Amino acid sequence: MDSQTKENLKGLPLPELEARILAMGHPAFRARQLYRWMYKERESDFQKMTDLSKQFRQHLEEQFTLPKIEVSETHPSDDGTVKYLVRLPDGQQVESVFIPTEGRATLCVSTQVGCKMACTFCATGYQKFVRDLKAWEIVDQLLSVPHPRPVTNIVLMGMGEPFDNYEEVMKALKLFNDPMGLKIGKRHITVSTVGITDKIQDFIDASLGKLAISLHGTTDEQRSHIMPINAKFPLKELMDTCRSLRFRGTERVTFEYILIKDFNDSDEDAHRLIKLVHDIPSKINLLAYNENPFVDFKRPSEDRVLRFQNILLKHHLTSTYRRSRGRDVAAACGQLRIEAENRLKRQAWERLKSVQVSANL
Ligand code: SF4
Secondary structure: OOOOOOEEOOOOOHHHHHHHHHHOOOOOHHHHHHHHHHHOOOOOOHHHOOOOOHHHHHHHHHHEEOOOOEEEEEEEOOOOOEEEEEEOOOOOEEEEEEEEEOOEEEEEOOOEEOOOOOOOOOOHHHOOOOEEOOHHHHHHHHHOOOOOOOOOEEEEOOOOOHHHHHHHHHHHHHHHHOOOOOOOOHHHEEEEEOOOHHHHHHHHHHOOOEEEEEOOOOOHHHHHHHOOHHHHOOHHHHHHHHHOOOOOOOOOEEEEEEEOOOOOOOHHHHHHHHHHHOOOOEEEEEEEOOOOOOOOOOOOOHHHHHHHHHHHHHOOOOEEEOOOOOHHHOOOOOHHHHHHHHHHHHHHHHHHHHHHHHHHO
């Protein structure tokens, strides 16, 4: 069997892996050993799985593959953040970002190549959608990248809209959660959506991670201007859905709100935001817009952000202000991929020019 026809074992849930191993004529417990090698030891080479019999390793090698994503660029920031451009087996590239803070190390992973949502404040929104990531490609951003220290938290806030790739994202969350493997508990996993309302309750019921919703606007007009999805799922529908959510325990929604200078950062916006969320168990994460060369939005001053936050706090809303990380390494979502693609196009153009020049000589 050549590598094209071999089946990829990465990303299979344990029961499916057991079924494959049984079908090969080996006992089901071998699947658990293999699973541990893949997700605990993070091994991608069957031959290095030394407590599996030689014959079993040979059978695995003949029938299956364990592909890996590869880091194509690493951009460390002065503040400890590391931005990675990773290459998938078909040559497509996505970004993931390692963000260390005191007591935790968060990895922000991508779920799609490009994105259909076309948010105008986001560099990824300007890239055409190419394809969904498979569950294993989402998880491999943790498994196959040599991060500076062990990752404790996962956020699905990189390139792509997670709920637009719902099935594969849910499979990936199960792999992150699995106590036999990566052991990242659901309280340490956050999935961020632009507000695809018909998936929200399903996600809460699955109980595989915490929910964050990108709000970024306090009126339909404002939100539609930067998030086209608002035409399909307008603000009232989104907030009604959040209001009616049936949570288990003490969970709540996190609303992400990026403050953009002179667009959504006024006192009136703060008061409208309070009205929108005051009766929803929630907290608000404020971020100041991360300027990038592709979009003409500006970052508000620190004073403006703190004034906005103070209004929320005075009205007893839980609100945090997350300072941007990795601003010196093109940290805006999607920026690195665009820059890498432009660089490749420039190199191809230079090569073409030099071929033409030498042909004319
Ligand atoms: S903000 Fe998220 S959903 Fe919107 S375009 Fe960017 S990656 Fe897609």
